[in-house]
Amino acid sequence: MxxxxxxxxxxxxxxxxxxxxxxxxxxxxxxxxxxxxxxxxxxxxxxxxxxxxxxxxxxxxxxxxxxxxxxxxxxxxxxxxxxxxxxxxTHLELSPDHVVLVEALRRLDRAHRTAVALHYLADLTVAEVAAELGVPEGTVKTRLARSRELLGPMLSGEEADHG
Incomplete structure (x- = not known):
């Protein structure tokens, strides 16, 4: 118990x-x-x-x-x-910044979104994220770099064509 x-x-x-x-x-x-x-x-x-x-x-x-x-x-x-x-x-009261962030994260594929959430929101190191996801550290670094590249324009108010 x-x-x-x-x-x-x-x-x-x-x-x-x-x-x-x-x-x-x-x-x-x-x-x-x-x-x-x-x-x-x-x-x-x-x-x-x-x-x-x-x-x-x-x-x-x-x-x-x-x-x-x-x-x-x-x-x-x-x-x-x-x-x-x-x-x-789902109805909930969120700040406008939170809504923008979640919408931007939803545009990432699941692998990139998970790496971002674990690294930036859970404050895990790259090594810890890699261990939790069962992928090499280099993969996590690449996902984080690509995610920052994609999220930057979305979060700054600039819309870029990432298609």
């Missing part, structure tokens, strides 16, 4: 940050919240081994991102067999 105070402490310290990072990857706040909540549920299932982790937040982020990947795989299978599914729009 995990001490309730430990879970509360990790939740208080990490929940919002994990949701923001996950939201940057998936672009849907409801999906991000669900993934992070699922990570906390799995942490509770791990009992005392969760308490002994060197970095519980990193473990939770990995679980949340894996949950998203599994959902995306499942959704792809469903789309193949049932046609296109539409998700209801």
């Amino acid at each position: 995990i001490p309730a105070d430990f879970v509360r402490e990790v939740y208080t310290a990490s929940y919002r940050r994990l949701v923001v990072q996950t939201y940057a990857v998936c672009g849907d706040v409801g999906e991000a919240e669900e993934a992070v909540q699922e990570a906390f549920v799995r942490a509770l299932g791990h009992g005392r081994s969760f308490v002994t982790l060197d970095n519980p937040e990193a473990w939770l982020r990995t679980v949340a991102l894996n949950h998203l990947r599994n959902r995306w795989r499942h959704a792809e299978v469903v789309r193949r067999f049932q046609g296109r599914l539409f998700e209801p729009p």
